[in-house]
Amino acid sequence: MERKIRVLVAKPGLDGHDRGAKVIARTLRDAGMEVIYTGLQQTPQMIVDAALQEDVDVIGLSILSGAHMTLLPKITKLLRENGGNDVLVVAGGIISDADAAILQREHGVAKVYGPGASTNDIVDFIRSHITPERFAGAEL
Amino acid sequence: MGLIDAMLAGDRRALARTISIVEHGGTDAQLALGKLYRYTGQAHVVGVTGPPGAGKSTLVNELALELRRRSATVAIIAVDPTSPFTGGAILGDRIRMQPLGHDPHIFVRSMATRGQLGGVARATSDVVNVLDAASFSTIIIETVGAGQAEVEIARQAHTTVVVEVPGQGDDVQAIKAGILEIADIFVVNKADREEAGKTQRQLQTMLQLGHTHDPQWSPPILSTVATSGKGVPEVVDALARHRRWLSESGKLDTRERERVRRELFQLVEYLISEQIDQRVPAADQTALLDRIRAHRIDPYSAAKELIQRALDGTS
Ligand SMILES: Nc1nc2c(ncn2[C@@H]2O[C@H](COP(=O)(O)OP(=O)(O)O)[C@@H](O)[C@H]2O)c(=O)[nH]1
Ligand SMILES: [Mg+2]
Numbered sequence: 261m262e263r264k265i266r267v268l269v270a271k272p273g274l275d276g277h278d279r280g281a282k283v284i285a286r287t288l289r290d291a292g293m294e295v296i297y298t299g300l301q302q303t304p305q306m307i308v309d310a311a312l313q314e315d316v317d318v319i320g321l322s323i324l325s326g327a328h329m330t331l332l333p334k335i336t337k338l339l340r341e342n343g344g345n346d347v348l349v350v351a352g353g354i355i356s357d358a359d360a361a362i363l364q365r366e367h368g369v370a371k372v373y374g375p376g377a378s379t380n381d382i383v384d385f386i387r388s389h390i391t392p393e394r395f396a397g398a399e400l
Numbered sequence: 401m402g403l404i405d406a407m408l409a410g411d412r413r414a415l416a417r418t419i420s421i422v423e424h425g426g427t428d429a430q431l432a433l434g435k436l437y438r439y440t441g442q443a444h445v446v447g448v449t450g451p452p453g454a455g456k457s458t459l460v461n462e463l464a465l466e467l468r469r470r471s472a473t474v475a476i477i478a479v480d481p482t483s484p485f486t487g488g489a490i491l492g493d494r495i496r497m498q499p500l501g502h503d504p505h506i507f508v509r510s511m512a513t514r515g516q517l518g519g520v521a522r523a524t525s526d527v528v529n530v531l532d533a534a535s536f537s538t539i540i541i542e543t544v545g546a547g548q549a550e551v552e553i554a555r556q557a558h559t560t561v562v563v564e565v566p567g568q569g570d571d572v573q574a575i576k577a578g579i580l581e582i583a584d585i586f587v588v589n590k591a592d593r594e595e596a597g598k599t600q601r602q603l604q605t606m607l608q609l610g611h612t613h614d615p616q617w618s619p620p621i622l623s624t625v626a627t628s629g630k631g632v633p634e635v636v637d638a639l640a641r642h643r644r645w646l647s648e649s650g651k652l653d654t655r656e657r658e659r660v661r662r663e664l665f666q667l668v669e670y671l672i673s674e675q676i677d678q679r680v681p682a683a684d685q686t687a688l689l690d691r692i693r694a695h696r697i698d699p700y701s702a703a704k705e706l707i708q709r710a711l712d713g714t715s
Contacts, residue, residue: 263424264487264514289488294512299495305502310494313507315416343413398417399402400431 265293265390267318268311270302272335273325280352280375281322287379288320288386304334312344317390320382323353328363336368348389352377404435407534412507415534419509422526433526439533443475444643446538447554449545449582450563455589457496458626459563460542464500465629466636467538473505475536477527479520479543479553482512489513493542507536521552522670525663528556538639554582556659558652559642561585561635564603566595580610583619585638591623591631617645675710684709 269285285295352373360372406414422429464474478493491510500506513520543553554560562583624631646652691697
């Protein structure tokens with residue numbers, strides 16, 4: 261049996277609507293993935309705890325508050341500190357190209373999507389970037 | 401250190417990974433379970449089931465907080481259905497469990513039903529074993545009380561809580577779903593709503609008329625407001641009382657025996673099917689189906705032939 265791709269979709273920060281996050285969650289579900297949806301106003305700690313307990317392949321973050329340059333690096337750092345190096349992090353929201361470049365180059369965010377991104381692109385990116393057998397050959 | 405040893409030593413990352421392996425099934429899952437099974441058997445396994453939107457996740461969150469106050473350690477398995485069309489799922493129970501916060505003695509895991517009946521029951525029971533070995537003292541399984549799969553899951557619990565809500569009309573959900581028989585404790589949640597008293601009385605009447613799980617245990621009907629925590633300590637008291645009753649009456653042993661027996665035979669079935677798939681080429685299976693369709697062999701003889709070939713290991 262093929263292993264299901266598991267994705268945590270979360271919305272860090274304080275802004276109060278999650279329409280974008282819900283669209284992404286549904287898109288990924290329709291692409292056959294298991295989406296753990298945690299809702300609004302997540303702290304980096306909550307996101308990392310959830311991602312690690314759920315053993316997800318991917319964290320998808322929707323962020324519109326403008327706080328991406330503080331929140332996203334906090335999340336990726338916390339993730340690495342807790343052994344989540346193999347988790348792919350993607351972000352979507354209103355993020356400038358310059359910020360996106362820094363996040364991708366220096367802070368371990370694999371890919372940043374703007375508001376107009378095609379949902380198909382996101383699905384394809386995830387499919388081609390996760391390690392297909394992430395826990396194959398784990399020493400029991 | 402191997403994954404299982406790390407998990408047993410309290411490494412939460414190793415625990416999460418072990419659950420993934422076990423949920424996926426196959427040889428690694430069987431190896432993992434083989435290593436950890438002897439550390440299981442300590443946890444109190446609680447099922448929480450009821451219609452969608454009844455407040456199960458909110459209640460489970462409150463139960464976990466109350467259990468923590470009483471120094472229990474709590475693992476939660478939240479099961480949501482997989483979309484039959486896409487094979488994907490949106491698992492949203494964690495939304496209501498955010499107040500649990502950053503506590504190393506609480507662990508929440510979401511699971512999709514992944515389509516197959518029976519399959520999800522096996523996967524949850526395996527995951528329960530992993531969490532049990534990881535020393536959680538209470539394991540709560542949340543399922544949507546809608547179908548056979550959920551009833552199957554509830555049967556794995558020592559104590560099953562059925563959550564109802566007021567205002568379902570005269571037709572209390574429990575009758576439809578036939579879950580009266582599996583309830584050890586009834587909770588009428590959303591007791592802040594007007595018709596809560598009426599729902600409670602209806603349940604009372606149904607209990608007097610209908611069949612319950614066990615003639616020696618009469619299920620209490622409790623009311624809660626999960627959003628405020630009202631009535632939650634009483635539910636936790638009832639969980640403890642039921643568990644005590646199970647062990648003092650000897651029911652725990654008979655029920656566990658029955659559960660293990662059922663599980664054993666389900667596994668036998670599963671493993672034989674797996675062996676058949678591995679050892680009998682697909683073309684031969686198709687040929688056998690053709691022979692049945694042509695009425696040249698009867699299904700019983702065909703089944704015996706397949707089993708024999710799996711046992712022989714001929715291919
Ligand atoms: N008024 C009221 N609303 C509640 C209560 N418990 C839960 N809810 C709400 O009911 C909705 C569904 O709750 P949820 O826990 O997700 O239900 P589930 O689908 O059974 O897991 C949420 O909006 C909750 O806030 C309650 O006791 N009273
Ligand atoms: Mg729920």
